[in-house]
Amino acid sequence: MKSHFFSTVIIALTALLSGCVGPEFYINGYRGKNAPIRVAAILPLSGSNRIPAEQMKSGLLQAEHDININSFSGRKKLLLRFFDSKGNAAGADSAMEEAARWGASGVIAGYSTDEVSAIIKNSARLQMPTVIPLATATAHTMVSPFIYRNSYTDFQQADMLANYLLYWRQAKHLGIFIDENSEIDYQSNISRDVSQHIQDIGGSITKTTMIKGVPSDREITDMLKSDPEAVLLTYSGKNAAETIKKLRNGGFTGIICGADNWDNDELISALDNFKVGDCLYMAFFNDENKSPEYLKFKADFRKRFFHNPGACETQSYDALKFLMVGLEKAETLPEFDRNWRKIKLLQGAAAIYTMRPKGDIDRTIYINSIGVKRVNDKIKPFSRLSHQMQYSKLREYKPEYYQ
Numbered sequence: 001m002k003s004h005f006f007s008t009v010i011i012a013l014t015a016l017l018s019g020c021v022g023p024e025f026y027i028n029g030y031r032g033k034n035a036p037i038r039v040a041a042i043l044p045l046s047g048s049n050r051i052p053a054e055q056m057k058s059g060l061l062q063a064e065h066d067i068n069i070n071s072f073s074g075r076k077k078l079l080l081r082f083f084d085s086k087g088n089a090a091g092a093d094s095a096m097e098e099a100a101r102w103g104a105s106g107v108i109a110g111y112s113t114d115e116v117s118a119i120i121k122n123s124a125r126l127q128m129p130t131v132i133p134l135a136t137a138t139a140h141t142m143v144s145p146f147i148y149r150n151s152y153t154d155f156q157q158a159d160m161l162a163n164y165l166l167y168w169r170q171a172k173h174l175g176i177f178i179d180e181n182s183e184i185d186y187q188s189n190i191s192r193d194v195s196q197h198i199q200d201i202g203g204s205i206t207k208t209t210m211i212k213g214v215p216s217d218r219e220i221t222d223m224l225k226s227d228p229e230a231v232l233l234t235y236s237g238k239n240a241a242e243t244i245k246k247l248r249n250g251g252f253t254g255i256i257c258g259a260d261n262w263d264n265d266e267l268i269s270a271l272d273n274f275k276v277g278d279c280l281y282m283a284f285f286n287d288e289n290k291s292p293e294y295l296k297f298k299a300d301f302r303k304r305f306f307h308n309p310g311a312c313e314t315q316s317y318d319a320l321k322f323l324m325v326g327l328e329k330a331e332t333l334p335e336f337d338r339n340w341r342k343i344k345l346l347q348g349a350a351a352i353y354t355m356r357p358k359g360d361i362d363r364t365i366y367i368n369s370i371g372v373k374r375v376n377d378k379i380k381p382f383s384r385l386s387h388q389m390q391y392s393k394l395r396e397y398k399p400e401y402y403q
Contacts, residue, residue, distance in 0.1 A: 057082060112134075131320075
């Protein structure tokens with residue numbers, strides 16, 4: 001897979017330098033004089049992830065509105081259309097084929113790791129540059145040179161989490177629970193990458209336990225006997241909330257942490273009336289962001305949709321704006337790539353972004369914690385910002401940086 005990817009990139013770059021681009025690198029779609037650029041959003045609108053898909057849809061609609069309302073020529077620059085992937089491979093194939101026939105020049109891809117994997121395998125064949133707003137699988141951009149992202153990768157969020165635990169929080173010994181019933185590829189990626197990073201910087205993994213659903217009392221006891229200073233739950237939602245409760249009720253007072261799949265209302269609401277203790281997780285986004293770009297997006301979004309945006313809405317908003325940057329006056333993939341890499345230290349709604357070669361990215365990563373407050377006689381959990389940093393700055397906090 002990797003050798004094919006890099007050889008394809010070399011061919012594309014050679015074509016660019018020589019001034020000759022092969023037909024396989026021309027971008028799909030018709031863009032005649034004054035014709036708007038067509039973009040397809042391939043989302044699981046009827047799949048198990050239909051709720052985050054609807055959230056993504058509202059962020060994309062806001063971006064479409066902002067792009068067209070700010071067009072200097074007064075004409076519509078963007079025509080956005082939604083295609084339902086149904087959350088499965090067959091649906092993704094069908095949606096991509098339909099998007100290509102419609103004349104889409106670019107694609108916003110899906111929600112989860114598996115959904116996005118099914119979409120992007122078609123991007124090069126159909127010659128549509130594809131941007132990934134939320135799925136974090138590191139290998140996605142290795143599928144073809146047509147794949148780009150404004151999401152960080154599993155490798156990057158794992159690196160940030162491991163370093164934060166060890167250097168900021170002095171937690172060297174980590175236990176891990178993995179729920180094999182849910183998004184196993186995503187969870188395996190997170191577990192593997194966090195394990196690698198924390199051991200590389202001098203920490204250790206005390207125990208890794210595969211479970212189905214919520215760990216039993218025996219599994220909780222066995223984990224605590226391994227004497228971890230922090231416990232990573234690679235899964236989210238109600239199962240993660242129940243595990244947090246069982247760990248605390250079992251006497252664990254250390255850090256309980258998660259990846260960006262913790263950033264959802266299901267987990268937070270399932271912790272109602274419970275003292276969660278020291279809990280933190282990685283995130284694309286935090287509502288405490290005070291940048292003018294986010295504050296304007298939030299105000300405009302709220303006027304239109306009557307609620308505040310979250311990570312799905314904000315990441316999708318940025319993704320569509322960046323895709324349009326890439327497609328501006330670009331007929332070929334090398335031209336798209338050149339436009340894309342002009343995005344340097346750019347403040348989007350969710351983060352500050354710098355796009356790098358071969359689909360790599362440097363961007364802000366947030367570490368959120370779970371706070372609690374009293375509302376009448378009950379305890380209410382809420383998400384709050386604990387730390388944020390550009391991924392590229394992380395090396396400055398590693399001891400070897402100063403040697």
